[in-house]
Amino acid sequence: MALKTGIGSMGIGSGRSIAPVAYRINKIITGEKINEIQQNKGNQMDGHDRQLRGMRSLSGMKGFSPEFGYWNGNIPYARIGTGERHIIYLNGGPGNDVPRGLMLRMYLGDFTELMGDYTIWVVTRRQGQPGDYGTRQMAADLARGIGDFFPDPPDAVIALSFGGMVAQYLAADFPGLVKKYILLDTGYILSPRVGKLDMKFARHMAVGRSGRALAQVALYTIHPGPLQFLAWLFFLLFGNLIMGNKHHSHFESDVINEARAGMEHDSRDVLSLIREPVLLCGGGRDIAFPPKILEETALGIERADLIIFPGRAHSQTMGDRKFLPLMTRFLSV
Secondary structure, eight states: OOOOOOOOSBOTTSSSBOSSSOOOTTOEEOHHHHHHHHHHHHHHHHHHHHHHHHHOSTHHHHTOOOEEEEETTTEEEEEEOOOSEEEEEEOOSSOOOOOOHHHHHHHHGGGGGGTTTEEEEEEOOOSSOOTTOOHHHHHHHHHHHHHHHOSSOOSEEEEETHHHHHHHHHHHHSTTSSSOEEEESOOSBOOHHHHHHHHHHHHHHHTTOHHHHHHHHHHHHSOTTHHHHHHHHHHHHHHHHHHOSOOOTTHHHHHHHHHHHHHHOBOTTTGGGOOSOEEEEEETTOSSSOHHHHHHHHHTSTTEEEEEETTOOTTOGGGSTTHHHHHHHHHHO
16 A cells, blocks of 8 residues: 555544544544554553453353344345444345355344344345346335334444445435444445456355355455365355255345346445445455555545555455554444
8 A cells, every 4th residue: 555644642533632542534544544543552552452352252142042033124134232232234146035044144244243232133134126127226115214213323333345335325315324334344345346246146145056146256255276175166166055045935036136236336426425443344355346446435425534455465454453443443433
């Protein structure tokens, strides 16, 4: 990254001073600056880390008993936790099944640490999509579901990849619906190369070839090299066991439609309409939403902060050990 910035004295996405995880609106933080922040935090951050590590216990998973349902009768969700605050996690795509069992636990990852304070809603998109159904229409349907279900605005939307594309329209077209947005590995436009891979993924998934579908994903979520080849081979051989082939009745057409919607997505004209605080995180080696797209997306949003994790490929942001403390700080201010 050629662009480097200093660390200001303003809070993440806010207009007030906090310390020490602090940087001004629209400042871009690279991995070196993340390390600098953590070093500057000293004992205060050490204490925060200890608190987070203390939360990492089996107790959260022992109480893991998701409740499944639908908003508007056709937008599926999984509800986990009993906290008084609410986070909506918009899943990636293409594909609008809600993950279950082991897959759901894998999707949530470190989010299980938030279950004491938050109720987490894992949500996808409408099932039974019209042929011309795009990311903006998906956002409108989600907005109706959120508005009908929650008497007060949820605390945050956390949206990954395709879910993040939908969340951009959710934030732009429905101000005040949600308090904050955390957008992960996403941007205003998807690279054509990955769009084509997603369409291959969708076509395989539509006919029950989950292994071949996941093998396509390995080509852009893992760096080229021996590990990518091993992952590609593993998914090809065992993908059907991981993903399964049981889907809702509209899945065959919905997954193809979502792949098309991802290729056609371009939200650059509405980014300036977003008023809520946004934390945008992405990988320095993401070929789906490369750093240039991440920067342009963040600079288009008035109250956006961008963190780029060098060396991370697509969908690897949440796996970075530095991500969780930064996310929890953003949620707390």
